[in-house]
Amino acid sequence: MLYMHLSAILEPYAINRSIIGFDTFAGFTQIDPQRDPKDINHQMFSDTQKSLISEMIEANNLVRPVNRIPRCELVEGDIAKTAPDFVKARPDLVVAMLILDTDLYESTKVALQTFLPLMPKGALVVLDEVAYKNFPGETIALKEVVKLNTIELKRLPFDSCVGYFRV
């Protein structure tokens, strides 16, 4: 919703820009026992309500310019399956910004493998838990997909878990 707001404010007529949100809407369904933390479980985040987010999208659509063209999509399910399926079904897809916040190894790895080839030079990848020992899965996935010394991984001054790099 934050990115939908920013897009509506900063680029209100970018009718071809989509904000696409992937989530199981059932929490951490794919936990890797070797690479993800031991103290998490499948119930975590299982209360995320797709219907509530859909209502927020509809409410924002009421006041958004050119609102007959949808700008925001939700894709439900395990991203390890939904992301490759989505890309296959959308040959027009080019990704300007990839925000990874599933916290876990497998989903982060598949998202990177699936979307990075669709990101042009200058596109932005944001990782919510990079180089963060409580949730190592995201960083393991990053190291397996990208050579660390080929990217400039940056931090935000106000948040020491988030990292980002430009393709």
Ligand SMILES: C[S@@+](CC[C@H](N)C(=O)[O-])C[C@H]1O[C@@H](n2cnc3c(N)ncnc32)[C@H](O)[C@@H]1O
């Ligand atoms: C830390 S929350 C972040 C949610 C959102 N970015 C936010 O800030 O509100 C992690 C989210 O990743 C989702 N998730 C975990 N594994 C996933 C997977 N394999 N496929 C899709 N979503 C997944 C969870 O359901 C959860 O909503």
